[in-house]
Amino acid sequence: MGIFRISPPFLAGANRVTLQMLQVLLAMIPAVFAMVYFFGPAVLINITLALAVALASEAVMLKIRKRPVKPFITDGSAAVTAILLAVAIPPLAPWWLTTIGVMFAIVFAKHLYGGLGYNPFNPAMVGYVLLLVSFPLEMTTWLPVISLSENPVDFMSAFQLIFHGETSSGLAMDTVSGATPLDAMKTQIGQQILPEYIVNQNLFGIFGGLGWEWINVWFAVGGLYLIYRRVINWHVPLAMLATIFVFSSITAIFAPETTGSPLFHLVSGGTMIGAFFIATDPVSGSTTVKGRIVFGAGVGALTYIIRIWGGYPDGVAFAVLLMNMAVPLIDYYTQPKVYGAVK
Amino acid sequence: MSKPLGSFPGGLKLNGHKKRSTQSPIRKTPLAKTLILPLQQHIGAAAVPIVEVGDKVLKGQRIARAEGHVSVCLHAPSSGTIKAIDEQAIPHPSGLNAPCITIETDGEDQWLERQPVKNFRDMSAHEIRQIIRDAGIVGLGGAGFPSFIKLNPGVHHDVETLLLNGAECEPYITCDDMLLRERAEGILDGVEIMQHALRARNVILAIEDNKPEGVSAMELALAARPQLQNTSIMVIPTRYPTGGEKQLIQVVTGKQVPSNGLPIDIGIVSHNMGTAYAVGRAINHGEPLISRIVTVTGTDVTHAGNFETLFGTPISELLAFAETKRQPDEPFILGGPMMGFNLSGDNLPVTKTANCILVGVDDAAPASEPLPCIRCGDCATACPASLLPQQLYWHSRAKDFDQTRDYNLFDCIECGCCDYVCPSKIPLVSYFRFAKTEIMNQEREHQKSDLARERFETRLARLEREKQEKEERQRQRKAALAASKAKKEKQEQAAAEADTTATENKEN
Ligand code: SF4
Ligand code: SF4
Numbered sequence: 071m072g073i074f075r076i077s078p079p080f081l082a083g084a085n086r087v088t089l090q091m092l093q094v095l096l097a098m099i100p101a102v103f104a105m106v107y108f109f110g111p112a113v114l115i116n117i118t119l120a121l122a123v124a125l126a127s128e129a130v131m132l133k134i135r136k137r138p139v140k141p142f143i144t145d146g147s148a149a150v151t152a153i154l155l156a157v158a159i160p161p162l163a164p165w166w167l168t169t170i171g172v173m174f175a176i177v178f179a180k181h182l183y184g185g186l187g188y189n190p191f192n193p194a195m196v197g198y199v200l201l202l203v204s205f206p207l208e209m210t211t212w213l214p215v216i217s218l219s220e221n222p223v224d225f226m227s228a229f230q231l232i233f234h235g236e237t238s239s240g241l242a243m244d245t246v247s248g249a250t251p252l253d254a255m256k257t258q259i260g261q262q263i264l265p266e267y268i269v270n271q272n273l274f275g276i277f278g279g280l281g282w283e284w285i286n287v288w289f290a291v292g293g294l295y296l297i298y299r300r301v302i303n304w305h306v307p308l309a310m311l312a313t314i315f316v317f318s319s320i321t322a323i324f325a326p327e328t329t330g331s332p333l334f335h336l337v338s339g340g341t342m343i344g345a346f347f348i349a350t351d352p353v354s355g356s357t358t359v360k361g362r363i364v365f366g367a368g369v370g371a372l373t374y375i376i377r378i379w380g381g382y383p384d385g386v387a388f389a390v391l392l393m394n395m396a397v398p399l400i401d402y403y404t405q406p407k408v409y410g411a412v413k
Numbered sequence: 414m415s416k417p418l419g420s421f422p423g424g425l426k427l428n429g430h431k432k433r434s435t436q437s438p439i440r441k442t443p444l445a446k447t448l449i450l451p452l453q454q455h456i457g458a459a460a461v462p463i464v465e466v467g468d469k470v471l472k473g474q475r476i477a478r479a480e481g482h483v484s485v486c487l488h489a490p491s492s493g494t495i496k497a498i499d500e501q502a503i504p505h506p507s508g509l510n511a512p513c514i515t516i517e518t519d520g521e522d523q524w525l526e527r528q529p530v531k532n533f534r535d536m537s538a539h540e541i542r543q544i545i546r547d548a549g550i551v552g553l554g555g556a557g558f559p560s561f562i563k564l565n566p567g568v569h570h571d572v573e574t575l576l577l578n579g580a581e582c583e584p585y586i587t588c589d590d591m592l593l594r595e596r597a598e599g600i601l602d603g604v605e606i607m608q609h610a611l612r613a614r615n616v617i618l619a620i621e622d623n624k625p626e627g628v629s630a631m632e633l634a635l636a637a638r639p640q641l642q643n644t645s646i647m648v649i650p651t652r653y654p655t656g657g658e659k660q661l662i663q664v665v666t667g668k669q670v671p672s673n674g675l676p677i678d679i680g681i682v683s684h685n686m687g688t689a690y691a692v693g694r695a696i697n698h699g700e701p702l703i704s705r706i707v708t709v710t711g712t713d714v715t716h717a718g719n720f721e722t723l724f725g726t727p728i729s730e731l732l733a734f735a736e737t738k739r740q741p742d743e744p745f746i747l748g749g750p751m752m753g754f755n756l757s758g759d760n761l762p763v764t765k766t767a768n769c770i771l772v773g774v775d776d777a778a779p780a781s782e783p784l785p786c787i788r789c790g791d792c793a794t795a796c797p798a799s800l801l802p803q804q805l806y807w808h809s810r811a812k813d814f815d816q817t818r819d820y821n822l823f824d825c826i827e828c829g830c831c832d833y834v835c836p837s838k839i840p841l842v843s844y845f846r847f848a849k850t851e852i853m854n855q856e857r858e859h860q861k862s863d864l865a866r867e868r869f870e871t872r873l874a875r876l877e878r879e880k881q882e883k884e885e886r887q888r889q890r891k892a893a894l895a896a897s898k899a900k901k902e903k904q905e906q907a908a909a910e911a912d913t914t915a916t917e918n919k920e921n
Contacts, residue, residue: 357804
């Protein structure tokens with residue numbers, strides 16, 4: 071017989087932070103494989119590096135803050151942060167970039183605010199935005215999809231590029247990199263090229279960016295699994311996706327020359343990972359049901375606005391951080407009506 | 414049969430584990446040598462002993478009278494001798510002792526002459542309530558509120574619906590279930606009386622759908638009783654905490670009891686099935702409340718079941734009768750696994766509110782260090798009162814009690830749903846109980862200081878009044894003097910000056 075709780079309720083609920091985080095990690099696997107399929111093994115190197123840095127920073131911070139290391143390091147939250155950030159960083163980004171981003175996320179965005187449960191901002195997005203504004207060049211040079219690449223990067227060369235900046239055969243970063251479809255869309259619309267022509271280029275696939283469309287689909291599949299397992303709830307993703315859809319439909323109807331189709335926006339860039347894995351972060355999101363809908367809609371609207379009018383190709387990270395700031399206000403105004411409250 | 418009209422938010426689907434204790438019929442617990450009867454087994458003022466040590470008492474004899482308005486009487490559960498009237502350990506989470514009457518039973522179990530009511534329909538509601546109060550009947554669902562009060566709707570209210578709560582939503586507990594199966598007749602006796610006393614327009618017997626045997630027993634009994642009018646059985650979905658009074662009302666009627674209000678405000682009065690049975694016994698058989706059915710169950714109980722047990726029986730004897738693997742002084746749970754509390758101590762007696770004794774829970778929650786709140790909101794989704802438990806937790810922890818009130822702490826029914834679902838395993842209910850106790854203590858302090866201030870202010874006011882009265886008297890005296898002076902002045906002006914000086918010297 072173990073030691074049991076001495077205060078009610080005495081029944082054990084199945085819910086556990088660790089289990090939830092494990093489910094989140096599990097749900098990301100298909101999309102990560104899709105990324106490996108489209109961009110090569112560099113993605114895995116990046117993730118491994120991020121995981122190592124995250125867990126080490128977490129352990130050090132827990133020690134410094136004199137918190138028990140084991141229950142917190144095994145809660146899985148640092149791992150989730152690491153992977154979310156790793157897949158947002160270009161696969162061949164130099165090792166120090168990933169390291170800085172992850173360390174900043176864990177040390178500053180998480181632990182200096184009090185650790186798990188206390189961070190007002192999504193740590194992965196704080197790390198990402200820091201990198202984006204400090205190293206815009208490194209952060210926007212993506213790999214082209216393998217099938218389009220003249221120099222597909224194998225595991226060894228990926229390793230050398232990440233840690234040395236060039237391969238032993240002298241191949242450097244700029245020779246293998248390319249723009250993402252969202253980038254391309256934005257730049258070329260800037261050059262007055264009509265979206266319908268842009269999507270005919272080989273950078274684009276059936277309904278979105280080549281490769282990206284499937285990565286987004288797999289993130290969505292993982293997300294639906296999480297909803298099914300009740301790890302996340304449907305309010306945030308639905309509100310965010312619906313808002314993006316509505317906004318892009320409006321533009322598609324009234325100003326079709328200014329941007330891609332609604333479908334293109336739904337399966338591009340960070341839309342799906344944002345909707346199902348980032349904006350659903352409970353700690354930095356709203357806790358009430360109505361609040362979650364407001365939060366999700368806000369993230370969707372800001373994402374779209376930044377994509378179209380902002381200076382960056384994708385806006386998920388900024389949108390999430392901006393909405394994080396609004397959470398206390400949202401929570402306050404969306405309290406549910408208690409039982410028996412006068413109508 | 415009628416259909417539920419509503420449902421409540423949140424709640425849980427829990428594994429009931431009820432079969433374990435419904436396999437054998439209700440058994441009688443053997444008479445114990447000593448019976449320990451706490452004077453307060455109900456909400457309200459403790460009863461006051463009317464016997465003395467050494468007195469011989471008969472079964473059913475009143476041994477303590479109700480004190481004040483919210484209180485009920487207490488009776489000897491069996492015949493014997495009063496052995497002590499002193500402080501004893503009572504089954505309360507505080508672990509404190511409280512005044513009890515201890516009876517040494519003589520084994521005769523000899524009744525005091527019972528005086529059944531021939532026809533309760535000839536009696537007024539007031540007379541019925543008096544008998545119920547004198548019979549010591551309290552809500553047997555667990556809260557222990559004196560039942561006669563809930564049979565008095567007051568002059569301003571009509572009772573639309575008398576609701577009989579047979580939800581029994583907590584896992585493991587089956588005492589109402591067994592009562593329905595075996596004594597549906599007796600329950601309806603009480604229901605008839607209650608309907609008469611309340612002049613309730615209709616009666617709904619609400620039973621969760623996990624008790625089909627109970628439902629059919631009740632259907633049979635109801636069919637055989639055409640005089641019970643406008644009475645129907647409502648089978649409601651099994652969900653925790655449907656048995657909460659407010660939740661049940663919402664399920665049955667689709668209406669909500671106003672916050673800070675009572676069910677009677679929306680024309681509803683609810684009683685537990687076991688209470689109805691006790692009312693029937695008291696009126697029709699002249700038997701006061703001296704025993705109840707207690708579920709004894711759990712993984713460590715060999716002969717789990719329901720036991721008709723005299724109040725005052727030491728829980729250890731009841732457990733011995735049911736046979737458990739429990740070692741002496743090992744803790745057990747009194748009540749259900751969601752809202753009960755942990756007790757240890759072998760001499761604790763069975764009281765009026767003891768519905769279940771649980772030894773060994775199947776999916777027992779391990780003691781664990783809680784992680785921080787990750788604001789997942791699962792607790793809010795589970796809360797049947799639509800509260801925000803994470804906010805309540807946050808403010809309770811910070812002892813920010815004004816904020817906990819703003820977040821409606823006092824609407825929390827302590828059902829434990831939030832606690833159960835919390836992924837960080839935070840003991841939320843304990844925090845809420847703590848905050849409630851603190852606030853109530855503060856309030857008591859407040860009242861005390863208010864009283865002191867009031868006294869002080871009354872005193873000041875009195876002093877002020879006295880001063881004013883004195884001044885008034887002086888003024889009058891002066892005026893009188895002045896008047897007489899003026900008279901005198903007219904008569905003898907020469908003496909005027911001396912007179913005035915004298916008056917002034919008198920002043921004090
Ligand atoms: S369920 Fe627990 S962790 Fe989740 S919001 Fe409520 S208190 Fe926080
Ligand atoms: S214990 Fe209170 S706060 Fe928690 S779910 Fe029940 S009513 Fe809501």
